[in-house]
Amino acid sequence: MHLFKSVRKELSAHTLDYLILVSASVVFLLFLRMFRGERTESLLTLLIFTSFYIMWGLVHHTKEKTLHIKNVLEYIIISFVILLLSIVAFSLV
């Protein structure tokens, strides 16, 4: 109950931010579907989405006045870990 309450609170407080993030996620999945089997295009799609996510984090926390080096690093590290492991798993380079 607490969980749904706090998630709903967060989502309704930043509806536009999350709408943009969800839309970008859908576009990302559509592009991956379109480029299925094409390694270079899949890698580019992945790169663009992870870069977008880092930018999204920066903008979101700037608006919230909670931008801190620890936050920035967290977005960058999580994005890069996922990106690098995907590159390794699917031989994208």
Place this chain on the structure above:
Amino acid sequence: MKSLSKHLRHLLIPGHHNNFRGKLLQQDALLIYLVIAFLMLVVSKSFSRIATDNILGKATDIQIEQLLEQTNEVRAQNGLSPLTYNEKLAEAAKAKAKHMFINNYWAHFSPKGDSPWQFIRRSGYQYEFAGENLAKNFLFSQNVIDAWEKSPTHRENLLRSDFSQVGFAVEDGVLEGEETTLVVQMFGSPLLGSADAQALKASDQDGKETVEISQEAASTLGQQTTGTVVFAPNRVLVLYIFIGVFIVSLALDLYIASRLKLLRLHGKTIAHLLFIITIALGVLLFLSQGAIL
């Protein structure tokens, strides 16, 4: 047991003991993940270089035996007789794959107009009916057959009762500037009176198991499955483990933090969860799949 659960709590559950953030999500742990991911990239590049030098091919787990077995499983499910493996069709499939790499195209017909049937005829196989399925950049045999089965035109080839024989090639090379694994499946039914038709008739009369692969084909296959092949599924598994760990730790963090009403920097956990779930969907639905033609 008690110390294990204490350790798990420390890793996953936010509380006083870990400064209200699961150890797995703390900055130092994240840095370790980054180092592991970077090392894996370096090691995998070295492996693929060694593999290329030894002509061992790319890191995929596509095996001709499995392709044949799964093709015949699909046919059996639809009440059709199994296809027998034919060396000449396999030779034609291999020639077609090499032709695509050399001439840099991904199509049934080459830019100069070479048809699949030319490769079959050149291999010495005289056919009454013939067909071709193509696939590229899949990691596992099962995914290739599944993708062909889902596509109406490829399914038609898999389930055509006119076909009695099949040959496969799994070849690695550079296509349109990127490293590619091609799978070529050539179907055929031998022309009445041809050597292949007689051999097929003889094997049917002997009542032998018709899905056997010859020694020569098996040894070729052996060459393809050594080296980096075992490495590919492991690398995918590592990615799945990392994604799983992230999702579990973030979900627990979100749950516990909301229960304890912890004050958090806004939205980080929800955003990370959204991002990683999206990546997981992309990986499962599309990145682990290849293309068919």
